[in-house]
Amino acid sequence: MRKKNFIAIFLVVFTMMLSSFAFYTYQILYTPNVLIEEDDRYFAIPKGTTFKQLQNKLAEERIVNELVSFSFLAKLKDLDTQVKAGMYLIKGDMTNLELINLLRSGSQTPIKLTFSNARLLNQLPKILTYGLAIDSADLATILLHDTTAQYYGFNKETFISMFIPNTYEVYWTSTPKGLLDRMKAEYDRFWNEERLQKAKNLNMTPAQVSTLASIVLGETNKMDEAPTIAGVYINRLQRRIPLQADPTLVFAIGDFSIRRILNKDKEFDSPYNTYKNRGLPPGPINLPSIPALNAVLNYEDHNYLYFCAKADFSGYHAFAKTLTEHNKNARKFQRALNMERIYR
Template identity: 30%
Template sequence: MSRKVLRRLGVFVFLLALLAVAVAFWGWQRYSGFADAPVSGIEAGERLVVERGDSLPVVVRKLREAGVRDGHEAEWRVLARELGAAGRLQVGEYALEPGMTPRAILLAMRDGKVVRYAFTVLPGRNIRELRASLAAAEPLRDETSDLDDAALMDALGHPGQHPEGRFLPETYHYTLGDSDLDVLGRAHRAMARALDEAWASRDPDGVLASPEEMLVLASIVEKETGIAEERPRIAGVFERRLAIGMKLQTDPTVIYGLGSAYDGNIRRRDLETDTPYNTYTRAGLPPTPIAMPGVEALQAVARPAEGDALYFVAIGDGSGRHAFSATLAEHNAAVARYLRRYRQARQAERGPVVAPDTGTGPRSP
């Protein structure tokens, strides 16, 4: 072969190699631009659901349906292999937001960074209110709406247990596919742990005979005040009343006993009408909790504050705080001050002056 032909062949090979390098460089640039450039077509709040058995082509198709038009399937495949995501996309619901890149999308699906929702069990809510809130929570699957309270506790694995007070106030996170029964099961287990811890830390000289009694009293303390530092003092008042056989005389138990008949006002006939929850007509604790107590209420009952107070009444200054008294005379004076503040406030509003309930704490015997 002549030198001239060899030279031409060498030039051809060089140009071919140069072309290959150029094509590779172009492909690399295109791939890099695809992998790390924000995708177009995604609107805020868009979701993508990866279901069991979905392959990468299926996921890419779902991305197209969600508005993503960037990249060919081959580019998604190459990127998935690079990230170690091929065959490892986790089942779940994923958030697609404007500005996300293909790399970020596949990493989220590889690492299972699914959308998490939150449901909060509020302190002081009763089981009826809790179940109504759960029914409105989305996208929880409904597994309990057809169950009465007894069937619900049976489904949770606690047949015969009263549901009131058994679910710890806390925020619980869940994902698409979880059910209301899942959330309730976690809240029930959390309350069982919190109650065990509170019972283990209790004052050994206290009057409560069981964790169940602690739960009942904690639910009353929870309903009586939203002021954290007052809870041990209120728990102490109830502890002392129980110790001397004095009726608790606490309005929240009466309200609970009224159920749906309660219209926002407690009347004298309500205080005098006997129910299992009327602590004006019956001594000792009511038969069940009346609400969901938080950890602070449980700990307050475990370690009530020392003192000699047997009474408390709202101060009436809008703070939600209470005045504590050791004697009936002191308590009556505190009630008089509360009523005086109430009347002054109503007169300032130019409204009718009608004497309200004399507070949220135990009344005089």
């Protein structure tokens, strides 16, 4: 009788323990264990992170609710021996199993890299590495090296044109070389057969189109008139008339606060001085936008040879076919500058 009672008690206890273990196992595997309330959240694992550091990071950033169960299952699935660097998108209510499988897989979520403007090549390292694990100094070392521009098919004056302003999806752990390779691939994708043919019709290389587009962008932020401005410069190039573009003088002088070009500025000795030198300058004077590039490739065909900022400071320009008409427009703008006490 005692033996039967013992067996019965044992079976009850064993069943309870088995149920408890099964329930705990179910909780470990399938019960949500991620704390975040929002729909998703980026979680960065830097290169060289140890499993202990990963545990601490998950706790400090309040990602995991119950760290013991996560750590237990993570070790069973060998996450402790294969922590993979990257940027991961963690969703609310993920289970331990889902989170561990994500981190083990190394399936990073691309992040958006957006850049739109820069005047100088040496400004790009900081701009391009924003939000990435790359140190801007490491990118600068490669980007500004004497041989890098040539490696990608440019020279030091035209190299900035390889970077087409846009929004790109890149991996947080991208390397400096990998990022530059990606930018070259995007450049090649932008310069498709149709755009290359349009550049050829202008007797220009893509780098020359970028140079002219940078001047157009330097003249206006009103993209609805950009093709008209591009048309003026193309007319002057075709007639071998100096471009006389004020933004190129500002670039040459290196003082980007200048709002008014003076006659003495036009004597500044520089290959970027388009008052003294015919044709295009050696390279872009800023990072030309896609709308500016398209404005050159799809320029407005007209007979204008001159333009001047309107006296109402609207940002738009008055266009002229003759020098006499242009001088009238210029005097109006100069009077407006004087009234506003803008002398430089």
